[in-house]
Amino acid sequence: MVRQLLNRRVVNNSAYFLLAISRATVINEFTLIQCGRDQIIKTATLLSALSPCSFEFLDFSPIHFLLSVPADEGSLAHRRHVPSRLITVESLTDHLDLDRIFGRKVPLHVDLGCGDGSFLCALAQRMPDKNFLGIERLLNRVRASARKAAILDNVLLLRMEGFYAVRYLLPAESVERFYLLFPDPWPKRGHHRRRIVTPDFLGSIHAALEKNGSIYIATDDVDYFRKIKEIAESNPGFAIREADIDLPQSKFGRIFREKGASVQWLELRRISPVK
Numbered sequence: 001m002v003r004q005l006l007n008r009r010v011v012n013n014s015a016y017f018l019l020a021i022s023r024a025t026v027i028n029e030f031t032l033i034q035c036g037r038d039q040i041i042k043t044a045t046l047l048s049a050l051s052p053c054s055f056e057f058l059d060f061s062p063i064h065f066l067l068s069v070p071a072d073e074g075s076l077a078h079r080r081h082v083p084s085r086l087i088t089v090e091s092l093t094d095h096l097d098l099d100r101i102f103g104r105k106v107p108l109h110v111d112l113g114c115g116d117g118s119f120l121c122a123l124a125q126r127m128p129d130k131n132f133l134g135i136e137r138l139l140n141r142v143r144a145s146a147r148k149a150a151i152l153d154n155v156l157l158l159r160m161e162g163f164y165a166v167r168y169l170l171p172a173e174s175v176e177r178f179y180l181l182f183p184d185p186w187p188k189r190g191h192h193r194r195r196i197v198t199p200d201f202l203g204s205i206h207a208a209l210e211k212n213g214s215i216y217i218a219t220d221d222v223d224y225f226r227k228i229k230e231i232a233e234s235n236p237g238f239a240i241r242e243a244d245i246d247l248p249q250s251k252f253g254r255i256f257r258e259k260g261a262s263v264q265w266l267e268l269r270r271i272s273p274v275k
Contacts, residue, residue, distance in 0.1 A: 085149040087158045095171040102131045107176035112162040115251055117145025122248035124155045133158060135165050163196060167204040175208045178215035182252040185221035197228045206237045209270040217266045225264040238268040
């Protein structure tokens with residue numbers, strides 16, 4: 001069972017809630033602390049959106065899970081005179097209605113941790129016949145992405161923790177391709193549990209991918225790359241390929257290239273496991 005203790009944490013003038021997990025104790029209620037000048041969300045609204053079942057996945061997640069509260073229109077004041085590219089989430093447990101949100105039904109590509117949006121927007125310009133969703137939890141990065149996406153009709157942004165969004169907000173078989181570029185490798189052994197790529201994460205990715213859909217993963221950390229391959233090999237729902245793709249450079253990709261670092265690429269393609 002899960003115990004939820006929510007404590008206030010303010011990062012980049014934004015509201016965050018840190019959930020500490022303990023499997024030995026059961027608590028039937030929890031306290032929500034409102035904070036942050038960029039995020040003003042009524043406690044009652046958020047409590048109604050977070051049902052007990054929405055925390056089930058925390059039983060197998062790292063001991064600390066940081067959930068960023070979705071930003072509202074007011075947090076992107078610099079974009080008041082242009083159409084918003086930010087998705088407003090009314091529920092943290094219901095699937096997104098992607099056709100309604102984008103206004104058309106075409107294949108969806110999702111950039112997990114889209115950063116400043118340079119990669120996301122460059123890719124969207126290359127493929128105007130696709131929809132692109134950038135998921136990022138840091139407010140300043142969302143703002144940078146929003147500025148770049150202002151002139152693009154096929155890009156939307158969601159301020160949310162990536163794993164949570166994949167597991168709870170993306171409908172089954174709704175994504176043609178995911179991009180996970182240079183996720184934090186958490187190189188210290190004691191921090192490995194904070195890495196985003198886990199068996200459960202790949203399970204959620206598999207559920208969200210269309211038939212024959214794929215996820216591209218890039219990292220400069222050799223140890224993390226080996227671990228990702230090991231986790232992928234244990235999942236019969238993916239075929240592993242060495243990615244040979246022509247993609248725009250991301251911010252971190254340019255940095256590592258300038259430093260002469262070797263970047264490892266991997267493509268995991270969704271397949272139907274043999275029963």
